[in-house]
Amino acid sequence: MAKAAVRAGLVAVGLAWVLLAQVVLAADAKTYVLEGSKAAALESCVEPTDVMRRKHMELIKHQRDETVHGGIRSSKHSLAGCVECHIRSDAERVPQPIHHKEEFCGACHAFTAVNLNCFDCHASVPKGPGAERAAHAAFQAVGVDRSVQARPDGEDH
Amino acid sequence: MGKTTEMKDHHEPTDRSADPGLSEATRSDSAPSDSGRRAFMGVAAGVTAAVVAPGVVLHSVTAAPRSEAVTGDVRWGLLIDTAKCVDGCSACVDACDRENGLSLQSKPASASQEHWDDQKAVWIRKVKLQDNQTGRVTNLPLMCQHCEHPPCVDVCPTGASFKRADGIVMVDRHTCIGCRYCMMACPYKARSFIHEVMEEQLTRVPRGKGCVESCNLCVHRRDFGEDSTACVDACREAGHEAIVFGDLKDPESNIRKHLAEMASRQIREDLSLNTGVRYSGI
Numbered sequence: 001m002a003k004a005a006v007r008a009g010l011v012a013v014g015l016a017w018v019l020l021a022q023v024v025l026a027a028d029a030k031t032y033v034l035e036g037s038k039a040a041a042l043e044s045c046v047e048p049t050d051v052m053r054r055k056h057m058e059l060i061k062h063q064r065d066e067t068v069h070g071g072i073r074s075s076k077h078s079l080a081g082c083v084e085c086h087i088r089s090d091a092e093r094v095p096q097p098i099h100h101k102e103e104f105c106g107a108c109h110a111f112t113a114v115n116l117n118c119f120d121c122h123a124s125v126p127k128g129p130g131a132e133r134a135a136h137a138a139f140q141a142v143g144v145d146r147s148v149q150a151r152p153d154g155e156d157h
Numbered sequence: 158m159g160k161t162t163e164m165k166d167h168h169e170p171t172d173r174s175a176d177p178g179l180s181e182a183t184r185s186d187s188a189p190s191d192s193g194r195r196a197f198m199g200v201a202a203g204v205t206a207a208v209v210a211p212g213v214v215l216h217s218v219t220a221a222p223r224s225e226a227v228t229g230d231v232r233w234g235l236l237i238d239t240a241k242c243v244d245g246c247s248a249c250v251d252a253c254d255r256e257n258g259l260s261l262q263s264k265p266a267s268a269s270q271e272h273w274d275d276q277k278a279v280w281i282r283k284v285k286l287q288d289n290q291t292g293r294v295t296n297l298p299l300m301c302q303h304c305e306h307p308p309c310v311d312v313c314p315t316g317a318s319f320k321r322a323d324g325i326v327m328v329d330r331h332t333c334i335g336c337r338y339c340m341m342a343c344p345y346k347a348r349s350f351i352h353e354v355m356e357e358q359l360t361r362v363p364r365g366k367g368c369v370e371s372c373n374l375c376v377h378r379r380d381f382g383e384d385s386t387a388c389v390d391a392c393r394e395a396g397h398e399a400i401v402f403g404d405l406k407d408p409e410s411n412i413r414k415h416l417a418e419m420a421s422r423q424i425r426e427d428l429s430l431n432t433g434v435r436y437s438g439i
Contacts, residue, residue: 068329069321070226071380080360121330121358121365128258128359130377137222 032108034088039104042085046076046141056082074137079118081138084126097124223380232324233374234303234405234433235389236412236421241399242296249298249400250281252391256375258362265353278349278364280372281388286439295439298388298400300372301326301347302424303433309339309348318369324405324433327373335367344425347371374402405433 033039045052047059063077086104089095099106099119109116126132254260257280264273286295307326309318317332318339328339328348340348348371355364361377364370375386389402403412421435 064331066226068331069319071223071321071323071376072226073222073377073380074224083360117365121355121363121368123358123360123363126360127357128361131360133222133381134360134377 032104033086034104036088036090037104038085038087042142042144044142046081046138073134076138076141078134078138079122080126080131080134083123084131084135085138087125095125099124221382223382227321227323227379229322229324230406232405232433233379234324234403234412234435235300235374235386236401236403236415236435236437237297238399238401238419239295239297239436239438241397242298243395243397243399244285244294244296246296246395246397247283248391248395248397249388250279250283252387253281253300253372254279256387258359258364261357261359262353262355276350276352278351278370280347280349280370282346297436297439299345299347299424300388300434301343302345302430303372303374305431305433307430308342308344308428312338312342314338321376323379325374325376325379326371327376328369328371330363330365330368330370333368335369337369339369343371344428344430 039045047055052059059077060079060082063075063079066072066075067078082105083098087095087098088103096103097106097119098104099109099116101107101110105116108114123131126135251260259278259280262277264270264277268276281298281300284297284299286297287293288295303320303324303326305320305324307318307320309326310320312318314336315332315334317329317334318326319329320326335350337350340346340350348369350369351364351366354366358364375383378386385402386400389400392398392400401412401415403410405412405416407413416435419437421437422439423430423432423435424439426432
């Protein structure tokens with residue numbers, strides 16, 4: 001009897017703790033957005049944050065077909081856009097592949113046990129002429145008609 | 158004479174009646190006013206750069222990206238004048254390799270050079286033909302011929318091999334399973350398979366092991382409103398001007414004017430594929 005009560009108590013405490021943790025998480029607005037990325041200097045993503053968290057895979061996949069079959073390049077949901085804005089550069093200014101475990105897409109996917117093969121083919125850091133052009137529409141969509149530099153000195157890249 | 162009828166079918170000016178001035182509008186602002194606009198943007202960028210706070214850099218964008226799906230109002234094609242194609246010159250191939258990230262492939266340590274030359278992906282091959290009776294030698298670049306009736310599309314089991322509405326034949330790598338039926342079906346040997354894991358890809362040309370690919374007429378350039386391809390630019394810069402790019406459906410286009418003037422042929426015209434790439438002097 002007493003044992004059962006203790007167990008129930010423990011379960012209750014455990015539940016309360018889980019709830020509390022979630023509230024704290026929400027209050028702290030835990031984010032995967034990384035310091036050293038352009039996104040860190042911006043207010044919002046290409047859609048409201050909760051939509052992005054839940055629906056980004058659908059948005060990107062829809063975009064994929066529009067771009068590959070329809071040639072549409074003016075959309076804010078381009079994969080090149082995600083990479084350009086969310087990429088983090090280290091102290092030596094070397095951009096870090098976005099799917100790596102410590103980086104933006106990689107960290108959350110590691111936590112949620114999602115496995116992607118997108119970056120077997122897609123550049124995991126912005127690379128080559130045309131990279132900025134491909135991301136331009138996404139930047140426009142969030143009201144920055146230019147790329148925001150995470151680096152303090154604003155040197156061109 | 159399948160050829161004449163086919164040509165007529167698809168190059169008939171009446172094709173464009175459903176297209177009220179769209180192509181004209183795009184075309185007329187591409188040549189002269191474009192450079193003007195670019196110059197203006199240069200000035201504007203300079204001025205703005207002086208006032209934006211440090212920490213902010215402008216994106217430079219040359220042309221408006223496409224915002225509506227491609228339509229059949231245009232059909233992109235190439236005309237290659239083999240008389241101007243120079244033996245030993247590989248300007249078009251090299252430019253294509255750079256533009257489309259093909260130069261980023263590296264030979265696996267275990268493979269022999271000969272094997273690698275066979276296996277690595279190429280979008281353009283320089284081909285040399287010799288007529289054994291007369292000894293006449295012809296050089297030409299051979300790439301995807303962007304057929305109207307592409308055999309690669311017919312055989313593809315997943316629909317990955319497809320023809321875009323504007324006539325570009327390409328592979329949707331998201332649905333390609335790497336079966337290579339298309340490579341066997343192509344009469345031009347225009348397709349390549351990626352045999353090795355890729356690294357350091359360019360943002361504009363994703364590429365990975367296990368898929369087939371081929372010339373896509375610099376599709377990124379098309380979608381950003383540029384008016385030529387990497388091979389055409391390189392051939393011009395090398396002083397040969399052997400390749401003309403343009404809209405086969407626009408009677409006013411440069412390529413149509415050339416086609417109207419000079420005799421040209423399709424390679425393997427017996428197959429009635431109505432290719433978008435035409436050759437003269439063969």
